[in-house]
Amino acid sequence: MKVIRSIDNLRDELLQFNNQTIGYVPTMGFFHEGHLSLMNTARKETEIVVASIFVNPLQFGPHEDFEQYPRDEKRDLKLAKENGVDLLFMPDVNVMYPQESSITMQVVRRADVLCGRSRPGHFDGVVTVLTKLFNMIQPDKVYFGMKDAQQVAVVDGLITDLNFPIELVGLPTIREENGLAKSSRNVYLSEEETLEAKWLYRALINGRQLVVDGEKDPATIIDKVIQTIHQHTDGNIDYVELLSYPELQEVKLVNEQIILAIAVNFKRARLIDNLVFDKYGQIIERLK
Ligand code: AMP
Numbered sequence: 001m002k003v004i005r006s007i008d009n010l011r012d013e014l015l016q017f018n019n020q021t022i023g024y025v026p027t028m029g030f031f032h033e034g035h036l037s038l039m040n041t042a043r044k045e046t047e048i049v050v051a052s053i054f055v056n057p058l059q060f061g062p063h064e065d066f067e068q069y070p071r072d073e074k075r076d077l078k079l080a081k082e083n084g085v086d087l088l089f090m091p092d093v094n095v096m097y098p099q100e101s102s103i104t105m106q107v108v109r110r111a112d113v114l115c116g117r118s119r120p121g122h123f124d125g126v127v128t129v130l131t132k133l134f135n136m137i138q139p140d141k142v143y144f145g146m147k148d149a150q151q152v153a154v155v156d157g158l159i160t161d162l163n164f165p166i167e168l169v170g171l172p173t174i175r176e177e178n179g180l181a182k183s184s185r186n187v188y189l190s191e192e193e194t195l196e197a198k199w200l201y202r203a204l205i206n207g208r209q210l211v212v213d214g215e216k217d218p219a220t221i222i223d224k225v226i227q228t229i230h231q232h233t234d235g236n237i238d239y240v241e242l243l244s245y246p247e248l249q250e251v252k253l254v255n256e257q258i259i260l261a262i263a264v265n266f267k268r269a270r271l272i273d274n275l276v277f278d279k280y281g282q283i284i285e286r287l288k
Contacts, residue, residue, distance in 0.1 A: 001077075001087070002086070002087050004088065005089075006095060007136055011136070017047075020047040021048065022049075022050055023045060023046030023048070023139060023140065024050045024051070024052075024141070024142045024143070025038045028069065028184065029072070029073070029184075030184040030187075031075070031076050033174045034145050034182045035079075036083045037171060039051060041143060042143050045169075046140060049087075051080055051088050052091075053088065054090070054091055054129065056126070057093060057125075058097075058128055058129060059123075059124075059125030061119055061120070064119075065188075104124065105124055107124055107154055110153045110247065113150075114241055114263070115263060115272060118238050131162065140165075140167065142166050143171060144168070145173060146285065147182075147183070147272070149170070149246075149274045150261070152168070153246035153248055168288060169287065170287030173285075175201065179201035180194070180197050180198045181201065181271075189269050189271075190268075193234075193269070197235075202232075203228035203262065204273060205275075206224050207224050207242075208260060208281050210224055211254055211279070216279075218242040218251060218253070221254070225260065233266075235264035235266045236264065236265040237263075241259075241260075243259055244256055245276050257277070258276070261274035
């Protein structure tokens with residue numbers, strides 16, 4: 001595995017792989033099994049695997065955790081190597097943003113709901129950095145986790161609108177044994193909160209069960225999820241939403257593929273989770 005920190009080196013290295021298919025895994029590092037599953041799938045499905053670690057300041061709000069975002073470069077290098085990464089791109093902020101930008105990107109659909117509502121500008125930052133990274137790496141396939149399903153929906157819009165010749169893959173959320181979605185931010189949870197946090201997934205499962213049992217009314221399903229979270233955690237609910245997926249529009253009845261998604265604020269961590277399922281409650285784990 002080669003570790004690369006400059007764009008010139010990245011382009012030089014990529015030249016060698018002429019005509020081979022490239023699978024790309026963008027990340028912010030501090031790897032857990034969620035990241036590793038993306039790398040392993042890319043390894044199976046493409047000839048060359050490129051991963052990047054870049055904590056992108058543009059996608060953090062002024063009061064968010066950019067400075068504190070957990071980092072462990074040494075461990076990440078070892079894990080990337082063990083999980084089949086050929087090139088690991090780790091640029092500094094001044095490599096990615098050497099001067100003040102003359103262009104800004106704005107996401108105008110699929111970004112005014114869920115995390116986009118409570119994190120204004122977040123997805124603008126995500127599409128800006130991804131556009132740069134896609135141009136540098138020119139992958140054939142790009143791998144994202146459905147843990148961040150809104151990100152997958154927004155990137156789907158980016159790839160379509162800007163005609164990137166890239167296939168988008170959304171892979172299943174990897175969870176702890178108790179159901180808690182793995183996240184680099186889980187290290188911020190206290191011991192007690194870690195125990196409570198498993199109820200986020202259980203709340204989603206309770207909501208989905210209503211659909212399996214024939215419930216079609218979004219408000220009833222959302223209520224059940226809210227009730228479960230209130231009953232079992234001290235977290236503050238940021239949102240519980242049920243929307244069409246990937247369009248992320250409100251639905252009157254559950255009659256199509258939908259996302260049931262939650263965000264809950266604990267003392268030091270904001271946790272998100274979701275399930276995407278069809279009108280019968282059948283879970284869709286992988287997109288494409
Ligand atoms: P991050 O480093 O948090 O930006 O995440 C990098 C990629 O890993 C994104 O595509 C995430 O959706 C994905 N990811 C994060 N957590 C998980 C998880 N628990 N299961 C699957 N993918 C994940």
